[in-house]
Amino acid sequence: MxxxxxxxxxxxxxxxxxxxxxxxxxxxxxxxxxxxxxxxxxxxxxxxxxxxxxxxxxxxxxxxxxxxxxxxxxxxxxxxxxxxxxxxQSPELIESILKNQEQMAKLMESQNKLIEALLKK
Structure with missing residues (x-):
């Protein structure tokens, strides 16, 4: 399937x-x-x-x-x-990759907010 x-x-x-x-x-x-x-x-x-x-x-x-x-x-x-x-890939490796990507997404979101704040100044 x-x-x-x-x-x-x-x-x-x-x-x-x-x-x-x-x-x-x-x-x-x-x-x-x-x-x-x-x-x-x-x-x-x-x-x-x-x-x-x-x-x-x-x-x-x-x-x-x-x-x-x-x-x-x-x-x-x-x-x-x-x-x-x-x-x-092993399920453990896949889970680790997914967690890393989630952390990267959060960091990128934080970075974008900081850039937006700097551009407003």
Whole structure:
């Protein structure tokens, strides 16, 4: 099952419309639509926000073709899924990356506020 299909199923289970989820995530409805139709893949920060909002573990959103070892070919840590190449990572490493990206986003937000304050002077 694709990431988009899983997002849609978890969203519908929470009885949220695409508009509702988009509003909660501060993105457009078309962003949610594109994710659910597998036209786009969210970055790791947005993926974490989606998982948090839908109250699921981020690992539950990954495409089954990536996590099902019987359906993939391994080659030095790189996985060929038939529809692209994915670098396999441990859940702990993924969580660490997501936390670092959240911290970076907060730092960038603080930096932007400081710059705005300086420009007002």
């Amino acid at each position: 694709s990431l988009g299909t899983k997002v849609r199923q978890f969203r519908e289970a929470k009885r949220l419309s695409q508009d509702d989820l988009a509003l909660r995530l501060d993105v457009t409805q078309s962003t949610i639509s594109n994710i659910e139709s597998d036209k786009s893949i969210p970055n790791s920060l947005l993926l974490k926000k989606i998982a948090d909002e839908l109250e699921v573990d981020v690992n539950n959103l990954y495409d089954d073709r990536i996590t099902n070892i019987s359906n993939i070919e391994k080659n030095d840590g790189i996985v060929n899924t038939g529809s692209g190449t994915v670098n396999m």
